[in-house]
Amino acid sequence: MMMTGAEIVIRCLQEEKVEYVFGYPGGSVLHIYDELFKQDKVKHILVRHEQAAVHAADGLARSSHKVGVALVTSGPGATNAVTGIATAYMDSIPLVVISGQVPSAYIGQDAFQECDTVGITRPCVKHNFLIKDVRDIAATMKKAFYIASTGRPGPVVVDIPKDITANKCEFDYPKTVQMRSYNPVVKGHLGQIKKAVQLLLEAKRPMIYTGGGVILSDASEQLTKLARRLGFPICNTLMGLGAYPATDPQYLGMPGMHGTVEANMAMQHSDVLLAIGARFDDRVIGNPDNFTSLPRKIIHIDIDPSSISKRVRVDVPIVGNVVDVLEEMLKLLDAEKAKPDAAALADWWKDIEGWRAKHCMKYKHKKNVIMPQYVIEKLHEVTGGNAIVTSDVGQHQMWAAQYYKFDKPRRWLNSGGLGTMGVGLPYAMGAALANPDMQIACVTGEGSIQMCIQELSTAKQFRLPIKIINLNNRYLGMVRQWQEMFYGSRYSESYMDSLPDFVKLAEAYGHVGIRVERPEDVEGALKRAFIDHKDDLVFIDFLTDQKANVFPMVAAGKGLSEMILAEDL
Amino acid sequence: MRHIISILLENEAGALSRVAGLFSARGYNIETLTVAPTEDLSLSRLTIVTSGSDEVIEQITKQLNKLIDVIKVVDLSEAAHIERELMLIKVRAAGKDREEVKRLADIFRGRIIDVTESTYVIELTGTSAKLDAFIQAIDTSLILETVRTGVSGIGRGDRILKV
Ligand SMILES: Cc1cc2nc3c(=O)[nH]c(=O)nc-3n(C[C@H](O)[C@H](O)[C@H](O)COP(=O)(O)OP(=O)(O)OC[C@H]3O[C@@H](n4cnc5c(N)ncnc54)[C@H](O)[C@@H]3O)c2cc1C
Ligand SMILES: Cc1ncc(C[n+]2csc(CCOP(=O)(O)OP(=O)(O)O)c2C)c(N)n1
Ligand SMILES: [Mg+2]
Numbered sequence: 144m145m146m147t148g149a150e151i152v153i154r155c156l157q158e159e160k161v162e163y164v165f166g167y168p169g170g171s172v173l174h175i176y177d178e179l180f181k182q183d184k185v186k187h188i189l190v191r192h193e194q195a196a197v198h199a200a201d202g203l204a205r206s207s208h209k210v211g212v213a214l215v216t217s218g219p220g221a222t223n224a225v226t227g228i229a230t231a232y233m234d235s236i237p238l239v240v241i242s243g244q245v246p247s248a249y250i251g252q253d254a255f256q257e258c259d260t261v262g263i264t265r266p267c268v269k270h271n272f273l274i275k276d277v278r279d280i281a282a283t284m285k286k287a288f289y290i291a292s293t294g295r296p297g298p299v300v301v302d303i304p305k306d307i308t309a310n311k312c313e314f315d316y317p318k319t320v321q322m323r324s325y326n327p328v329v330k331g332h333l334g335q336i337k338k339a340v341q342l343l344l345e346a347k348r349p350m351i352y353t354g355g356g357v358i359l360s361d362a363s364e365q366l367t368k369l370a371r372r373l374g375f376p377i378c379n380t381l382m383g384l385g386a387y388p389a390t391d392p393q394y395l396g397m398p399g400m401h402g403t404v405e406a407n408m409a410m411q412h413s414d415v416l417l418a419i420g421a422r423f424d425d426r427v428i429g430n431p432d433n434f435t436s437l438p439r440k441i442i443h444i445d446i447d448p449s450s451i452s453k454r455v456r457v458d459v460p461i462v463g464n465v466v467d468v469l470e471e472m473l474k475l476l477d478a479e480k481a482k483p484d485a486a487a488l489a490d491w492w493k494d495i496e497g498w499r500a501k502h503c504m505k506y507k508h509k510k511n512v513i514m515p516q517y518v519i520e521k522l523h524e525v526t527g528g529n530a531i532v533t534s535d536v537g538q539h540q541m542w543a544a545q546y547y548k549f550d551k552p553r554r555w556l557n558s559g560g561l562g563t564m565g566v567g568l569p570y571a572m573g574a575a576l577a578n579p580d581m582q583i584a585c586v587t588g589e590g591s592i593q594m595c596i597q598e599l600s601t602a603k604q605f606r607l608p609i610k611i612i613n614l615n616n617r618y619l620g621m622v623r624q625w626q627e628m629f630y631g632s633r634y635s636e637s638y639m640d641s642l643p644d645f646v647k648l649a650e651a652y653g654h655v656g657i658r659v660e661r662p663e664d665v666e667g668a669l670k671r672a673f674i675d676h677k678d679d680l681v682f683i684d685f686l687t688d689q690k691a692n693v694f695p696m697v698a699a700g701k702g703l704s705e706m707i708l709a710e711d712l
Numbered sequence: 713m714r715h716i717i718s719i720l721l722e723n724e725a726g727a728l729s730r731v732a733g734l735f736s737a738r739g740y741n742i743e744t745l746t747v748a749p750t751e752d753l754s755l756s757r758l759t760i761v762t763s764g765s766d767e768v769i770e771q772i773t774k775q776l777n778k779l780i781d782v783i784k785v786v787d788l789s790e791a792a793h794i795e796r797e798l799m800l801i802k803v804r805a806a807g808k809d810r811e812e813v814k815r816l817a818d819i820f821r822g823r824i825i826d827v828t829e830s831t832y833v834i835e836l837t838g839t840s841a842k843l844d845a846f847i848q849a850i851d852t853s854l855i856l857e858t859v860r861t862g863v864s865g866i867g868r869g870d871r872i873l874k875v
Contacts, residue, residue: 290780
């Protein structure tokens with residue numbers, strides 16, 4: 144049957160079993176919107192800004208292992224989407240972003256709402272396409288979903304000129320994709336895996352360091368088996384939180400700039416480091432020269448060869464999908480008679496317990512002021528540790544990461560790589576749609592929440608019962624912390640003046656607003672929100688300690704063992 | 713160290729800008745870049761001359777391989793290979809310089825392919841180093857214009873870059 148390009152686009156989404164598309168209409172996508180209107184399989188979520196469309200699609204992807212889909216118009220629609228695309232790119236999140244383009248014949252003529260979307264997005268996508276013929280739509284859409292979701296995932300942009308969406312051809316959705324230039328590796332090299340297993344069994348001070356790749360690969364079960372089998376200490380990066388249960392005794396916490404003493408010291412002093420789906424980010428290993436100054440053998444499992452030996456030389460590289468490689472390792476361990484060196488391991492754990500005994504996450508309570516860490520601890524309690532928690536960027540993000548103990552994967556959604564303020568609320572929207580039975584908490588700050596505040600309107604329209612936990616310190620707190628520590632307390636432009644009354648603001652959008660000013664009211668407010676107002680969006684504005692800082696801290700350029708602790712100050 | 717990297721690329725609009733964009737975005741340097749379709753018109757062959765430490769070159773090849781339009785990448789300079797570059801150079805050739813320039817072109821096995829009363833255009837092929845040597849040898853005040861294609865390279869013997 145002959146179909147228009149617009150109809151084909153929608154049929155492709157149906158074939159891919161896409162349930163939600165986040166978008167915003169405009170001239171160049173009107174044909175597509177018309178086709179959306181004529182069907183009800185693909186539901187459209189009308190956001191209030193295209194940045195939020197992409198973030199929400201990203202939040203859906205992070206919380207569900209599906210490909211997120213966004214739809215925007217040409218020109219300003221596409222440029223507004225760029226922050227969302229770059230955010231997903233840095234964290235390897237699978238997205239398909241469809242953008243309208245001016246009619247083919249107008250391209251290059253500075254037409255109304257024309258921009259070079261393919262050119263603008265090229266450095267922040269896994270791949271992008273400009274479709275030039277209606278007969279290419281189906282195959283291109285198939286490729287887009289395939290590329291986005293396989294190998295190291297990432298966003299793919301499909302730019303479609305308006306005339307192409309009006310032209311007609313037969314629709315035939317390809318069953319498979321064959322691309323001579325793209326064949327992601329899955330299985331790891333057996334010889335390398337054997338070498339890795341030998342090295343692990345000989346280790347005296349082993350450490351497992353895992354990241355976002357474990358979550359993306361849905362490999363928590365295999366990781367947990369492996370860590371328990373070996374009895375090794377383990378940490379999860381900010382992107383890997385929940386990959387290994389945080390309440391397990393073998394878990395040392397998060398490594399890095401705001402990681403725990405025990406995780407950082409164990410990373411630094413290990414003699415064999417097993418890195419799994421983690422990319423030795425500068426916020427994790429600190430100064431690479433300092434990190435590599437101690438002798439240490441590194442095994443690195445990653446699906447992207449370019450992540451391996453990028454910042455730190457690796458001794459045993461294993462290119463492959465985490466799940467497949469870990470399954471293989473477990474098999475080899477089963478067949479292996481040798482056991483880890485129990486005596487050495489016991490000594491190593493003694494060292495680790497010594498570091499742990501510093502209790503680096505302890506913080507002082509104040510009498511009449513709410514400590515932000517306390518709010519997160521109570522949030523964990525009230526939600527039974529079972530919420531999906533999204534966050535924005537800043538101190539509140541670090542406190543959420545440190546104090547909400549994530550025991551399961553895909554429960555923690557945040558922008559790690561790009562560090563994009565404004566993601567929290569749209570991430571929560573995507574997560575709420577993908578997980579209608581879960582509690583959704585958005586931990587944010589009064590600075591960040593204002594970067595996508597307009598989405599309170601979207602959340603109303605689609606009845607998304609998100610709980611916004613605003614840790615309101617009246618400061619761009621993370622900026623203020625750096626200014627206090629490194630700029631002689633000159634608080635240049637980091638005070639948040641003229642804040643709105645968030646309670647009234649929430650009410651103006653038709654939601655419930657609660658203000659909490661005293662520590663003893665924290666728990667009650669959370670219960671009201673999560674229990675009494677289970678089905679409402681509740682905005683809780685916690686007025687928190689203005690001068691609280693995030694500790695421990697490894698200053699930029701310093702080594703992992705050079706942490707500043709709260710007690711040092 | 714100088715490296716000659718050969719790439720087989722889908723011959724599609726925008727593919728070249730992905731390669732060029734990768735180099736500028738990641739701060740890798742490009743000394744020369746040449747590109748043209750191969751006998752199979754769906755493929756382009758691209759040669760890049762770059763330099764960097766072993767770590768940087770390793771990242772360059774890995775990052776290139778990651779580009780969806782890139783089919784194959786080899787570092788030609790890792791083993792036996794041939795490199796050639798073409799230069800067209802327009803020089804002042806009047807009076808006594810006329811003979812001198814002609815002699816120099818002969819020594820370098822260049823060919824004079826355009827002649828006017830006061831100028832020659834010389835065509836010269838060889839390694840980049842040879843072309844550089846010619847420019848060094850000739851009196852610079854005579855040079856009116858130079859244009860170079862950048863390096864093309866191919867492996868020797870059984871080293872074949874094909875899909
Ligand atoms: C204010 C702020 C403070 C921060 N502080 C810290 C901190 O203290 N500690 C910290 O850890 N981070 C911190 N970060 C985050 C940091 O910037 C990085 O985003 C993060 O550390 C990267 O995590 P990762 O190494 O797990 O890599 P990711 O970005 O999650 O990358 C995943 C890796 O896994 C690979 N991969 C993907 N899929 C697969 C698969 N199927 N199989 C195999 N491999 C796969 C990818 O190729 C990639 O190399 C901070 C961020 C902000 C904004
Ligand atoms: C879009 C964007 N702009 C600027 C920054 C730099 N930045 C990082 S944290 C931060 C302060 C965030 O303030 P707030 O949301 O109130 O959180 P707090 O640190 O106070 O908890 C800023 C400005 C950023 N990460 N993202
Ligand atoms: Mg703040």
